[in-house]
Amino acid sequence: MLDIKLVRANPEKAKAAMAERSGNYLPVLETILEKDAAYRAALAEIEDLRSKRNEVSKKIQVAKAAKDEAAAQAAMAEANAAKEAVKAREEGLAAMDSELNTLLLSVPNLPDESVCKGGGAKDNKVVFEDVAGRREFSFKPLDHHAVGERLGILDFETATKLSGSRFALLKGQGARLERSIIQLMLDTHTLANGYTEIFPPLLVTAETMTGTGQLPKFEEDLYKVASVPPMYLIPTAEVPLTNMFRGDTLKEDELPKKFTAYTPCFRQEAGSYGKDTRGLIRNHQFNKVELVWLEKPEDSMAALEKLRADAEGILKILGIPYRVLELCSGDMGFSSAKTYDLEVWMPSEGVFREISSCSNCGDFQARRMNTRFKR
RNA sequence: GGAGAGGUGGCCGAGUGGUUUAAGGCGCCGGUCUUGAAAACCGGUGUACGGUUAAUCCGUACCGUGGGUUCGAAUCCCUCCCUCUCCGCCA
Numbered sequence: 278m279l280d281i282k283l284v285r286a287n288p289e290k291a292k293a294a295m296a297e298r299s300g301n302y303l304p305v306l307e308t309i310l311e312k313d314a315a316y317r318a319a320l321a322e323i324e325d326l327r328s329k330r331n332e333v334s335k336k337i338q339v340a341k342a343a344k345d346e347a348a349a350q351a352a353m354a355e356a357n358a359a360k361e362a363v364k365a366r367e368e369g370l371a372a373m374d375s376e377l378n379t380l381l382l383s384v385p386n387l388p389d390e391s392v393c394k395g396g397g398a399k400d401n402k403v404v405f406e407d408v409a410g411r412r413e414f415s416f417k418p419l420d421h422h423a424v425g426e427r428l429g430i431l432d433f434e435t436a437t438k439l440s441g442s443r444f445a446l447l448k449g450q451g452a453r454l455e456r457s458i459i460q461l462m463l464d465t466h467t468l469a470n471g472y473t474e475i476f477p478p479l480l481v482t483a484e485t486m487t488g489t490g491q492l493p494k495f496e497e498d499l500y501k502v503a504s505v506p507p508m509y510l511i512p513t514a515e516v517p518l519t520n521m522f523r524g525d526t527l528k529e530d531e532l533p534k535k536f537t538a539y540t541p542c543f544r545q546e547a548g549s550y551g552k553d554t555r556g557l558i559r560n561h562q563f564n565k566v567e568l569v570w571l572e573k574p575e576d577s578m579a580a581l582e583k584l585r586a587d588a589e590g591i592l593k594i595l596g597i598p599y600r601v602l603e604l605c606s607g608d609m610g611f612s613s614a615k616t617y618d619l620e621v622w623m624p625s626e627g628v629f630r631e632i633s634s635c636s637n638c639g640d641f642q643a644r645r646m647n648t649r650f651k652r
Numbered sequence: 653g654g655a656g657a658g659g660u661g662g663c664c665g666a667g668u669g670g671u672u673u674a675a676g677g678c679g680c681c682g683g684u685c686u687u688g689a690a691a692a693c694c695g696g697u698g699u700a701c702g703g704u705u706a707a708u709c710c711g712u713a714c715c716g717u718g719g720g721u722u723c724g725a726a727u728c729c730c731u732c733c734c735u736c737u738c739c740g741c742c743a
Contacts, residue, residue, distance in 0.1 A: 317701090317702070320701075320702060320712085321702060321703070321711095321712095323712085324701090324702070324703090324711060324712045324713090325711080325712090327711085327712060327713090328710095328711055328712070330723080330724090331711095331712090331724085333723070333724095334670080334723055334724045335670085335724090336723090337670080337723055337724070338670045338671085338723095338724075339670095339671095341670075342670080342671085349723095352723075353723050354723090355723085356723035356724080357723065359723080360722090360723065360724095526699085649699095
């Protein structure tokens, strides 16, 4: 959620930054500015009316204490009128408030000033590329799908029998490999990089999903469980890790807080049928080791660089050639102010593919979930 | 799933319709005293939003959540959530 005070103070700057993003959010931002002004005017009016009502109530109290029934009766008539005046406007104010809130929850974060401008993936900037690490093959390498099935460690046919398309079943050394990589990552991040390991719930509430930005806009990407109340399967451990502190006020010296978690992740991947979906890529369920920092505003960009280095460290340990992209303003995710994608080299395709995404969300999620810190 | 108890400031805890502007205590911050510290004493100490000033100050809302009753609600009524105790069920 954007800082409405900041938007109010620099409307032109906010609008210019919003225009750099993909999606046509500029009109929404303009509506927000209008509604905000109207809301504040109405709020001032109603607070004035409430103040008068409270004043008259006090008069009744004083009259009753003095046993002055006549004065009390007169004041009560006045109080009734004051009450009606407040009541008449409260409904409208609540509607304005909720409308404004809905709009604020539906607009994405503003790109950081340092982010390169552009309209889509083609404008992303390569900031690092490991060219030397790429191995040349004298034959056409098979992809992981073919290699895995040949070795009997990946079984997509059985996965499909169990769950339909876009699921994987790991078997034997395949399952062991998955588990080993998870353990390598967790051990590296906890023992060497200073992260605290968490194993969170995988089912969370709608409120939790709203805190990190999945709801209200992206419900179709989630698996919703038809319980009462409805629950959602997490699409990433970012959701529970970040929401651990929803509504909390942290002390300055508690920051930064660094967490890592291995969890399965569940995504509907609606609208991506047919593209980039072979084998383990873009499955409905996959395993991920997540990194999350909570950091002070002034240190958050430096934190992003460190977090990215921690993520890169795993690729270095594994010896996988990769490159780093700085996403341009038009290609960033909803909550992000700045994003780096790590992409690994796929010899079978001769391309880099995204393996990891590191974002600084600024105060965007903190505001949505009301997480604060005290200096 | 059933029965009971409970949810009040950073913490403990009083408060069953109106000087509550949430008592009192603990903690914390500042001060006095002291060579220094402790103790004692004095003062201060929630959050958000809106307005306002040189510093300030004013208003509104908030006692788990959301409604309702009332001129007025921490207090009365309803809803939901959560915690604890006991019982039942449990692939």
